[in-house]
Amino acid sequence: MxxxxxxxxxxxxxxxxxxxxxxxxxxxxxxxxxxxxxxxxxxxxxxxxxxxxxxxxxxxxxxxSLAPAHAPRPVVWHVIPLICILAGIVAFGLLVEHAGLVLAIAAVVMLGCYQRLLSRPWEVLVIGIVLIGMSVGLFIHGLGMPWQALPS
Amino acid sequence: MSIIDNLAMGFSVAVTPENFLYCLAGAFLGTLVGVFPGLGPVTTIAMLLPFTFKLPAVAALIMLSGIYYGAHHSGSTTAVMLNMPGEPTSVVICIDGHPMARQGRAGAALSIAALSSFFAGCVAVVIIAFFSPVLASTGLLFGPADYASLIVMALVTASALSSESLTTTTAMAALGVLLGTVGTDVNSGTIRFAFGQGALADGVNFVAAAVGLFAFADVITHVGALHQRVPLSAKITGLLPTRADLAASWKAILRGTAVGAGFGILPGTGPLISSFASYVMERQLATDRSRFGKGAIEGVAGPEAANNAAALTHFIPMLTLGIPAGAANALLMGALIMQGITPGPLLIEQHANLFWGVVASMWIGNLMLLVLNLPLVGIWVRLLAIPYRVLYPAVLVFCCIGVYSVSNATFDVYLAAGFALIGFVFKQLNCSPAPLILGLVLGPMLEENMRRALLLSRGDFSIFLTRPISLSMLVLAVVLVFIFSRSAIRDRQARLANPE
CATH class of the missing domain: 1.10.287 (Helix Hairpins)
Known part of the structure; x- marks a missing residue:
């Protein structure tokens, strides 16, 4: 048996x-x-x-977990947002030091909103521009962080 | 100096125009993030860290604590209106708050929530003022063995109170402690688990870990399951509670405050458990239990009071013993450490201005929250119309900047991405990251105290059982695990976490 x-x-x-x-x-x-x-x-x-x-x-x-337990919830793995968002964060790290804050933020927004870039490009563009403006204004001009905005 | 003198001094610190403004800003931002589901205090504190570097320590802590308790306060608004917790801690408010809104009593639910929060906040501030000095002087009696046992208790409690299986949550806490050993060993100078990365010699950056595990992992989960906009299901009418509402809920408010304060003082309990405990208690005590789940006002008043009382009294173990209660609390402690102030038994004496100023600002902040939450509630509700897809790119960008700004190191950004992956995977596997972050913060302290204790006892492990303080900590841990592993609270929590 x-x-x-x-x-x-x-x-x-x-x-x-x-x-x-x-x-x-x-x-x-x-x-x-x-x-x-x-x-x-x-x-x-x-x-x-x-x-x-x-x-x-x-x-x-x-x-x-081999023993009987109550039925677990089915798990959905959202792989595309996972990859896009992680890529966006890593791109920020790669770009921020030498290419500057503007490009780094652009990369985060573009990669992070990858799926919507195809369906609603204008919305993503506006969000990106607003965030770049806010960040450069607040952090570099306002708080005086020693970062560059644009590639040198 | 008596406590009255100290509080008077605290108020004189807290009402300077500058600190008053930071308190208002904190309460306002806290309310704002509390309303949005998927935007929690951990995320917000992380995003705002760069703004606090140039502030004096008092102003920084006043603002960050405002965000912390403000978010706890206003999460209930979303719970009542949308049946969706604005903060994880307001899950309980959904059970009876939302049915009240459906019956056209949203105004009563919201105002009772705000009033009970305010009442609990006032009591909690008094408890902090009286109890912190006591706990601090007790803390001075703690030897290394006692501290080690206290930390073990905090970690075990944090694991036991979570809704998942005890083995996996304990493993998460232990993993956090292991991550805490990364970097240079203080005693021997050996660099451990750095895998050749020079940046890891100083250890795992705590802000990067918290942002990755909470903010980034949350965004990934939410974007994946991008929920459709939930239509507002109720209108707010009659913002003032009736006499009958008040009569029905004042006892619940008192009991909730007591439960919340009790849990808040215990290190490691986290914010969620007290509102669950209060809800279960109200249901047990009610004469007609069938009303619960259908809009019983006690089911809103009690948990909301407990929630806010605990959020504030969590500051007692954090400030006087250096043991944070949860992830957001741990970030606050991190912000203090970055300011060069180490929380511990000596904090009240050495930084009297800071301590009493923050305590006073909590009372002022709670008063502001009452104003922000009651007459302005309509505005917050309207903000809920902003869809998440517009919000989350900003969260991503500001969190990246926040992590980078801590020491202008790109390595920290990659580290945060790594933690985001870990956090996401563990979340998918039903393992909450909260015990991990607590382990990461407390790990180095645990190792240091354990080493010293065993050095003193010449390698005899019985020192942890023969010292009375240490023994009582360990016994308390065992008792708490035993109670919570088989209590009704745990069942309820598990059922709410998996509603199917």
Whole structure:
């Protein structure tokens, strides 16, 4: 007779696996730091114990998710907004130092509103211009932040 | 000096034209963000951080605290009018506030909410004034072992009070503590978990983490599920509560204030739990329980009072022990630290001006909130017509600028993007990021105190159980976990979080 194990709560199962992976990774990576003893803790002692706790908690939540639980909510993954918004934030970081605040903000708005850029380009344009005007006025002229507005 | 003298001194700080204006600005902005769903105090405080760098510490804290309690105050407006919490903390107000609005009693619901908030705010300010010095002098008695246990208690409580499973929330808190170990180890100088990134030698930038986990991750979730505009379902008529309304709700207001203040003083409890506790309590005490969920005014008055009392009394553990109650509270503490002021038992003595000035400004701020919320409520409601798709690009831009401005480092912006990804993924997996951020703030303190405690005890772990303060903290943690893991509050909270 075979016993069928079903994952009753896939979200908790996935979260458990993530914690297990993070804990195990930190234990292995952290083993390069000196452990020391409880009295004279080295830099590796506290993180090692902590990583072990995280790994154990992850393991236990992955295992308990196999037990019957109430039906989980179906999860929708919105991948396109995720990628666009993350790209916008990273673009801000890449641009702000050398290309200046104006281009950096333009990049955030364009990438962050990528989906609407196709359907309502004017709205996005107006939002972008207003935000650029406000930010340059407030931060560079108003607060005197040492940032450049335009590429030098 | 007596407390009266101290408060008088505080008022003299708070009513200077400059500080008064910052208080008004904070209360106003707080009300504004409180009304918008999907724009919370964490996001706003992060966006406004660059504006506070050049302010004196008192003015900065007065304004930022105004945003914090202002948002707690006005989240109920959206809950009553749209059946949608303007702030996560006002979820409870939806249950009875919105049915009241449907019965044409929106005005009564809003005015009772504002009045109970104001009452709770006044009581909370008095509690802060009397209780903080006591807690601070207790804090001076704390040894390293006691502090370590206190922090463990705060982290465990924060995890236990969340609606998700205890194992995953505890793991989130532990992950936060682990992230807190990133950077240079103070004792040995070893750089830990920096992966060759020089920028990580100083540790994980706290503002970047908070903005990524809360502001950015929230925007991603909201944009994905861009909700259609919800039509206003009720008109506001009769802004004054009737005599019958007041008679029905004054006891609930008193009880709610007590519940909120009690929870607020406990470190790590976060803002949501007290309004849930108060709601459950009102329902249990009611003679006719079937009215709840159909527009019972006690179901608005009690939780709203509890919510505001807790929001204010959270400042007690934050200012006197350095233990913030939740993410927004932690950001406030971060802002203080950036000003060069470390919250702790000595804060009241060393920065008397700051402490009493802020306490006095809280009372002034609450009075302003009453004015902002009652006669002007129509304006706030009309603002709800601004769609989210116009709002969120501004949130993105100002948060990027806010993170960058902390130390003019682009690395922090990338770090925030990374945290946004982490926050989004964990949210999808039903893991709230709040315990993580608390762990990140408290982690370095925990390690330091644990090391010192074990050094003193020569490696004997029983020191955590033999010192009375430490033992009582740990016992309290176990008791709280036990109560909340099986209480009605937890069930209700879980059901509200997953309404299906």
């Amino acid at each position: 075979t016993v069928q194990v079903r994952i009753q709560n896939p979200q908790r199962f996935a979260a458990g696996l993530i914690f297990l992976a993070i804990g195990a990774f930190a234990m292995i990576y952290g083993s390069r730091y000196r452990m020391g003893s409880a009295t004279h803790m080295g830099p590796g002692y506290f993180p090692f114990v902590l990583s072990a706790i995280i790994a154990l908690l992850g393991l236990s939540s992955a295992l308990t």
